[in-house]
Amino acid sequence: MQRIVVPGERLHDKPIRIDNTITDNNGTYSCILGYFDDQSKSLIPLEGLWLPKSGDTVVGIVEEDRGTTFTINLNAPYRGLIIARFIETDIRARDVIIASIKELEKDGTAILVRPKRLEGGKMISVKPSKIPRIIGKANTMVKQITDNTGTSLIIGLNGIIWLKGGNVDLATKAILQIEEEAHTSGLTDRIREMLEANKV
Amino acid sequence: MGGGEKPELMINGKRLDGRMPDQLRSIKIESGVIKNAVGSAYIEWGNNKIIAAVYGPKEALPKHVQDPERAIIKCRYTMAPFSSLEEHGRSGPNRRSTEISKVTKEVFENVIMLEKFPGSEIDIFVEVLQGDGGTRAAGITAAAVAVAASGIPMTDIPYAVSFGKVGDTVILDLNKIEDNYSDADMPVAISPRTGDILLLQMDGTLSKDDVKAGMDMVYRAAEVITKVQRDALKAPYEKISERYTK
Numbered sequence: 305m306q307r308i309v310v311p312g313e314r315l316h317d318k319p320i321r322i323d324n325t326i327t328d329n330n331g332t333y334s335c336i337l338g339y340f341d342d343q344s345k346s347l348i349p350l351e352g353l354w355l356p357k358s359g360d361t362v363v364g365i366v367e368e369d370r371g372t373t374f375t376i377n378l379n380a381p382y383r384g385l386i387i388a389r390f391i392e393t394d395i396r397a398r399d400v401i402i403a404s405i406k407e408l409e410k411d412g413t414a415i416l417v418r419p420k421r422l423e424g425g426k427m428i429s430v431k432p433s434k435i436p437r438i439i440g441k442a443n444t445m446v447k448q449i450t451d452n453t454g455t456s457l458i459i460g461l462n463g464i465i466w467l468k469g470g471n472v473d474l475a476t477k478a479i480l481q482i483e484e485e486a487h488t489s490g491l492t493d494r495i496r497e498m499l500e501a502n503k504v
Numbered sequence: 505m506g507g508g509e510k511p512e513l514m515i516n517g518k519r520l521d522g523r524m525p526d527q528l529r530s531i532k533i534e535s536g537v538i539k540n541a542v543g544s545a546y547i548e549w550g551n552n553k554i555i556a557a558v559y560g561p562k563e564a565l566p567k568h569v570q571d572p573e574r575a576i577i578k579c580r581y582t583m584a585p586f587s588s589l590e591e592h593g594r595s596g597p598n599r600r601s602t603e604i605s606k607v608t609k610e611v612f613e614n615v616i617m618l619e620k621f622p623g624s625e626i627d628i629f630v631e632v633l634q635g636d637g638g639t640r641a642a643g644i645t646a647a648a649v650a651v652a653a654s655g656i657p658m659t660d661i662p663y664a665v666s667f668g669k670v671g672d673t674v675i676l677d678l679n680k681i682e683d684n685y686s687d688a689d690m691p692v693a694i695s696p697r698t699g700d701i702l703l704l705q706m707d708g709t710l711s712k713d714d715v716k717a718g719m720d721m722v723y724r725a726a727e728v729i730t731k732v733q734r735d736a737l738k739a740p741y742e743k744i745s746e747r748y749t750k
Contacts, residue, residue, distance in 0.1 A: 308737075308738045308741055308742070310652055310661060310733075310734050310737045310738065311615075311652050311657070311658045311659065311660055311661050312658075312659065312660035312661050312695075312696065312697040313734070324657060326659055333659075333660075335657040335658060335659060336655060336657050337652055337653060337737055350655070350741065351542075351543070351653065351654060351655025352654075352655025352656070352657075355620070355621075381560070381561045381563055381621055381623070381624035382563070382623075382624075410572075411572065411622070411623055412622060412623055412624075433655060484744060485744055485748075487741055487744070488744060488745050488747075488748050489748075490748065494748070
């Protein structure tokens, strides 16, 4: 059975190891507002911000050109940093880029590599906790959106999505609906119906 | 403590608003009222009306306040100029609101998992729209819902309530008039999972037995307050789920 749990709520009467929980001798308790599955013992956050991890793909805006480095706004408490001599692309302040995180510095700054400029298009920001649902199991959800709208999507794990071409408005509508209804079941089918009904 | 003549606060074992000594006022919480905030809550606790909002974690500024080991919390409690019968004048910080901001901050420093966000800051705002006694307790209760709704990891959802003493009777959840004319009042914040005390202040005099009796009431109030808090957090999601489960 799946249920919504809040911080401090008991998930299990024995201490077991689950992400985003704390344990004591009497049980395991949630630390977040999340969706808990009793069978698979998984706790999925409903809210919450993204924290950089190495290997994550992100979409961000170049904030400042410092000559040897670029700082990137990642919509998170920590900034991204690109070291200019390691890249071949020509980037400038206010460019929108996609890049992946190579490593994290001690103060939380994310060192980004392989930046690519994104030109034209539209950017929307969603709750980072809903990104896995927008991507879907084995990309099913995102594939469904691109197939039905012809829009190409670039999804940053930091919650910024870049859209270009095709029916951008319909794609945006679908993404915002997924964000709102991420915790419900049967969402893939509902989104498909919605996309097919609005397709021109 | 108010000056002047003291009104009769207990009549035939009941309080002025008809409550029993250990009875709470009605509590109603709504989560997610401010869309710009990461988490927010609106509480109606008796005649208290309070909005709490949480922003962050974000980069802590100015830089010298950053703690490389953990996040810092900034808390701002204010009463609106129109919030109560007493003069609150300009709504800027004063001695009282600075104190309440500090104790509220300390409550949350003990439940939020600050070590997950080194170098960042979390802002908590508590704005009293209408005050009727016990606003610091109601503010903490609402802010706890706002923090939980923001998805910031915390070990528990704290709640707060005050108790006091009128004559020989220990009473729970004082309203404005009881607060002004009672012999003592003591706001307490509790982490219901562990029973830890996160806030304890006192005004007036209480005996050891009074405090024991009062704390019993406070712990018993957890059942009611925690349920209201949890239901408020779950309600927005359940509302969306209900659309599709018939």
